[in-house]
Amino acid sequence: MTEAISKGHIVIDHVGVRFGRNASAVDAVTDVSMEVKPGEFVSIIGPSGCGKSTLLNVVAGFVNPSTGKATLDGKPVEKPGVDRGMVFQQYSLFPWMTVRKNVEFGLKMQGMGATHREEAARTLLGLAGLLSFENHYPDQLSGGMKQRVGIVRALATSPQVLLMDEPFGALDAQTRVVMQEILTNMWQRFRISVMFITHDIEESIFLSDRILVMTARPGRIKAEIVVPLPRPRTPEMIGTPEFGALVQQLRALIREESLAAMGGELKDGGLGGFEIDVGPKGMAELV
Amino acid sequence: MHAITRPAYEEEAVPAGTAEGGASSASVPRAAAAPIAARASAPSVALARTVAWLGMAIPRLLWAALSLGLFIGAWHLATEYRLDFYIRFVNVPGPTEVLGNFSDMLNTSRYYEHVWFSMRRILIGFGIAAALGVLLGLLIGQYKPVRNLLFPVFEVLRPIPAIAWVPMAVMLWPTNETSIVFITFLGSFFPILLNTIHGVGSVDPVLVRAGRCLGAGEAALLRQVILPAALPHIFTGLAIGMGVAWVSLIAAEMISGQYGVGYFTWEAYSLIEYADIVVGMITIGVLGLACSGAIRLVGNLMMPWLPASAGGGK
Numbered sequence: 001m002t003e004a005i006s007k008g009h010i011v012i013d014h015v016g017v018r019f020g021r022n023a024s025a026v027d028a029v030t031d032v033s034m035e036v037k038p039g040e041f042v043s044i045i046g047p048s049g050c051g052k053s054t055l056l057n058v059v060a061g062f063v064n065p066s067t068g069k070a071t072l073d074g075k076p077v078e079k080p081g082v083d084r085g086m087v088f089q090q091y092s093l094f095p096w097m098t099v100r101k102n103v104e105f106g107l108k109m110q111g112m113g114a115t116h117r118e119e120a121a122r123t124l125l126g127l128a129g130l131l132s133f134e135n136h137y138p139d140q141l142s143g144g145m146k147q148r149v150g151i152v153r154a155l156a157t158s159p160q161v162l163l164m165d166e167p168f169g170a171l172d173a174q175t176r177v178v179m180q181e182i183l184t185n186m187w188q189r190f191r192i193s194v195m196f197i198t199h200d201i202e203e204s205i206f207l208s209d210r211i212l213v214m215t216a217r218p219g220r221i222k223a224e225i226v227v228p229l230p231r232p233r234t235p236e237m238i239g240t241p242e243f244g245a246l247v248q249q250l251r252a253l254i255r256e257e258s259l260a261a262m263g264g265e266l267k268d269g270g271l272g273g274f275e276i277d278v279g280p281k282g283m284a285e286l287v
Numbered sequence: 288m289h290a291i292t293r294p295a296y297e298e299e300a301v302p303a304g305t306a307e308g309g310a311s312s313a314s315v316p317r318a319a320a321a322p323i324a325a326r327a328s329a330p331s332v333a334l335a336r337t338v339a340w341l342g343m344a345i346p347r348l349l350w351a352a353l354s355l356g357l358f359i360g361a362w363h364l365a366t367e368y369r370l371d372f373y374i375r376f377v378n379v380p381g382p383t384e385v386l387g388n389f390s391d392m393l394n395t396s397r398y399y400e401h402v403w404f405s406m407r408r409i410l411i412g413f414g415i416a417a418a419l420g421v422l423l424g425l426l427i428g429q430y431k432p433v434r435n436l437l438f439p440v441f442e443v444l445r446p447i448p449a450i451a452w453v454p455m456a457v458m459l460w461p462t463n464e465t466s467i468v469f470i471t472f473l474g475s476f477f478p479i480l481l482n483t484i485h486g487v488g489s490v491d492p493v494l495v496r497a498g499r500c501l502g503a504g505e506a507a508l509l510r511q512v513i514l515p516a517a518l519p520h521i522f523t524g525l526a527i528g529m530g531v532a533w534v535s536l537i538a539a540e541m542i543s544g545q546y547g548v549g550y551f552t553w554e555a556y557s558l559i560e561y562a563d564i565v566v567g568m569i570t571i572g573v574l575g576l577a578c579s580g581a582i583r584l585v586g587n588l589m590m591p592w593l594p595a596s597a598g599g600g601k
Contacts, residue, residue, distance in 0.1 A: 062496060080499040092497040096515040096592045105511075106501035137592040157501065 007073055008160035008193035010036040010059055014068035017054050027218035028054040031068070034212055034221055036161065036193045043196045043204035043211045047254065047261040051219030052197045056165050059195060060086050072160065082106060085154030089166040091146045093138040099149050100125065100134035106157035121156065128152045128186070144175040148182065155186070161193040168203065177235065180206050184233050201250045205243060206233055213253045216261035223253050380562035388562040389569070402570065404546035405536060408464075409578060412471025413532045420476050420528070421521055424483020425509055428517075441480065449474035449535035453542050467539045467547070474535030475528035482524025486517030519593065522586040529582050533575045548574065 017029040029051040036042045044052045057063040058070050061080040070077045072084065080086075093102050103121040112120070125131045128148055138146055147167055154162060168176045180203055187194060187207075198204050204211045205227055213223040227246065229237055237243055359382050364370075366381035380388075392398045426433045449470050456466035490513055498512040540549025552567030587593075 060500065080496070082500070082502040084500065086497070086500040088493050088497065090491075090493045092491075092493045094494060094497075094512065094515070096518070096590065105498075105503075109502035109504075109507060139592065153501070 006038055008036075008038045009073050010161055010193060010195060011071045012055065012059065012068070013071070015055070015058055015065040015070060016067040017051065017058065017063060018066040029058075029065075030218040030220055032214075032219065032221055033068075036195050038193055039191050041187060041194045041196065041207055041209045043198055043208040044214060045198055045201065045204045045211055045250065045254065046214030046219065046222075047216050047258040048199060049261060050214045050216050050257065052214050053165050055214075055219065056163050056195060056197050059161075060084055060163050082110065082157040083160045085157065085159035085162045087147070087150050087154050087162065087164045087167040089169045091138065091143070091150070091170075093146055093149055093153070095138050098135050098137055099130065099141070102138070102149060103153045103156050106153065110157065124152050124156055125149075127189070128182075142175075143171050144179055147171065147179060151183065151186065155190060155192075159192065161195065162187075164194060164196045166197050166199070168200075169198075176200075176203070181235065183207060184231075188232055201247055201254065202238065205229070205246050205250070206238065211250065213250065214257070216257045222257065225250060378561055380565055384562045385565045385569075388560075389566050392563070392566055398551075401546055401548050401551045402574065404544075405540065405548045405574065408468050408471050408536055408540075408547065409529075409532055409574075412468045412536070413475050413529060413578075416472045416475040416479055416528060416532070417525060420479030420524065421483050421514075424480045424521070424524075425487060425514060425517070427480075428484040428487025429509060429513060441477070445477050445481075449531070450538045450542075453539060456539075457543060463543055463545065467536065467544060470539040471532050471536045475532035478527040478531055479521070479524040482520050482527070483517060486520025486524075487513055489520065490516040518586075518590055522582065522590070525586070526579060526582050529578050530575070533571070533578070537571060 012032055012034045015029060015032050016027065019026050019028055032055060034042075044055065046052050054063055058065050059072070059077060061077050061084070077084075093099075094105065097105065100118065100121045103124060104117040107117045107120060122131060122134065125134055128151070130145070130148060130152065133141065133145065133149075138149070141149065150167070151162075168179050171179060184207060194207075196204070196207060208227050211225040211227060212221050213225065214220065215222045225246065229242065363382050365376040366379050368376075370376040423437065427437055428434070452470055452473055453466075456469045457463070460466040460469055494512055494516055495508065498508050503512060536547070537549035537552075540547040541553040544550035548567055548570050552564055552571070555561070555563030555567055
């Protein structure tokens with residue numbers, strides 16, 4: 001079933017990212033080492049502002065690490081490139097292009113001829129069930145459809161890895177569940193490495209082979225959870241005790257970090273002392 | 288006004304193509320497959336929309352006729368009775384006189400010659416301003432060094448109205464014709480340049496990142512991502528630029544022209560052909576309107592992804 005996959009090996013080696021200089025400098029990420037093996041689906045989860053997107057942007061080539069380096073199949077990452085497909089949280093389709101032209105864009109940049117491009121784009125759109133929308137403009141699509149087109153567009157240039165930065169973060173809960181299923185199906189079909197950023201625990205379990213939990217800023221890898229659930233993943237698995245145990249485990253890990261991220265001194269149990277006698281005046285001051 | 292809203296297809300009919308990838312997922316309840324139904328009813332929606340539009344359009348036309356009728360009526364009365372109350376209508380030609388002169392004028396080749404000269408100056412002056420303004424706007428907006436080098440000069444020159452350049456233009460350029468074209472160019476150049484720079488500045492950064500990820504180099508990024516993303520702003524600049532081009536052209540023609548509708552209007556005053564003044568004014572108004580309409584039309588054609596009424600700036 002699985003042919004040997006040799007490409008798409010991401011290695012992040014002692015990477016630190018510092019924004020700004022001197023006194024105002026902020027460490028977004030410190031000393032992170034991790035890897036995504038060829039064909040593996042790895043999620044990175046953590047409280048907001050923990051630097052998980054920064055880490056992804058290092059691999060994408062948008063951010064140069066202050067220390068350490070990121071490599072893809074042994075080559076150091078220096079700038080964005082077609083070997084790394086990227087799906088953004090914000091809708092990033094070109095609004096002036098139809099769905100098909102969006103998918104064709106990467107191929108056009110590679111110099112592929114118009115007829116070949118069209119053929120390739122139509123094949124991919126067919127696989128994603130979007131062929132009947134090929135001549136629509138992005139603004140005519142719903143949010144979920146836009147992100148599906150975004151995934152198809154990222155896959156069109158046959159990248160070795162797919163980098164996904166909270167791609168379903170802007171979608172409503174129901175749509176998100178459907179999109180997760182579509183993504184696992186597509187991933188199973190294409191078998192490429194995926195580095196997936198999220199703050200949604202269920203999402204990370206449902207999709208991933210492995211989950212890396214990051215600490216609050218400055219971000220470090222705090223824990224690694226291997227997801228033992230078999231493939232293909234189905235929505236029924238979400239109800240199983242095995243799934244539930246993983247959720248509990250991750251929730252506990254992330255809760256500590258969220259508290260740390262929120263206040264520093266707001267330790268677990270500190271919330272109990274958060275009962276304040278709130279009169280009308282006190283409320284105004286609090287707000 | 289009557290923006291055509293495109294149907295945003297409801298989430299989320301899972302395609303058959305992906306369902307077969309995970310066989311066991313077939314039992315998941317799917318959301319309704321609404322999209323096809325939405326398209327089937329399109330003709331009846333269009334019909335209803337047309338009827339609604341007619342319902343709004345007829346009273347609007349009536350109001351427009353009434354408004355214009357009152358204006359022309361007042362004009363007629365004021366000139367008929369030679370009103371003189373600080374504003375003097377003593378020498379002002381009435382609407383019938385103007386209409387007579389206009390229809391006579393339409394039969395002379397001289398009239399079309401004037402129109403042609405003005406239009407040619409607009410086409411050349413505005414054309415160069417559009418090409419140069421968009422090109423420089425893209426470069427200044429995208430590249431810091433270009434901005435640092437060029438923008439201060441433009442900032443110094445920009446507040447000087449194009450008309451103020453007339454004497455200088457006459458000295459600079461070998462013929463009157465080229466100096467008038469130059470004035471027209473100057474008037475439209477700055478609005479186009481500034482709106483293009485603004486357009487580049489307001490391009491969503493995620494689109495640029497997406498372009499880079501998909502392998503676009505610098506040139507491709509500028510031409511295929513930043514330019515189309517900035518087009519709505521650029522067309523706003525073109526629409527404003529066209530208006531200023533006409534203002535500058537008419538002034539320049541009145542001062543130093545030998546042909547053109549601006550010259551025609553001024554000449555009519557000098558020759559005491561008062562009705563022809565109004566003929567010239569109306570001509571200028573109609574030509575200006577036609578040029579703005581052309582910009583809007585081109586804008587709508589070039590930006591089919593925008594809702595119909597938003598294209599082409601204001």
